[in-house]
Amino acid sequence: MVLEIDEIKKILPHRAPFLLVDRIIEIDPFKSAVGIKNVTYNEPQFHGHFPHKAIMPGVLILEAMAQVGGIAMLYPEENRGKIALFGGMDNIKFKKMVVPGDQMIMKANLLKVHGDYGKLHAESYVDDVLAAQADFTFALQRPED
Known part of the structure; x- marks a missing residue:
């Protein structure tokens, strides 16, 4: 199942410039999801990180990966409208720089x-090379809670 940006926006509360998933190319609700982030120089973080050599900040790579996992959890109708909050991150490793022009393929498994x-x-992978990995703990909550 493929989810385009309009469907992703129905699931995640994030909006530009903080919506970091362009497409979901596989989803197994409550189990896993695979998403795409097309990295472009027009994104605001590249004007300051770093002007002489644009590199996607690690925290945004982590956020993009977490958003893919959030879609796997929030896709089922009973979880729509909830938000996923970080409880923690462990085993974080950055293996490859992500730069404008790259396409990140992010795989999240619950x-x-x-x-x-x-x-x-x-x-997260770029050209089939592992760029980053992490384990996330999370809690789902209604925004009004």
Whole structure:
């Protein structure tokens, strides 16, 4: 199943410039998702990080990976309208710089889910080379809570 940007915006509360997933190319709700982020020089972070050599900030790579995992959790109708909040990040590794012109393929797998809490492992690839990986703990909540 493919989710285009309009469907992604129905699932995630993020908006530009902080919506960091352009397309979901695979999804197995409550289990996994694979998403794409097309990295372009027009994004605001590249005007300051770093002007002489644009590099996507690691925190934004992590956020993009977490958003793909969030889509796997928030896709089911019973979770629509909730937001995924970070509880923690572990085992973070950056292996390759991500620069304008790259396409990140992000794979998120839910390791365990207990009610509105869970843990997921995510990886980001550029040209089939591992760029980053991390484990995330999260909690789902209604925005008004």
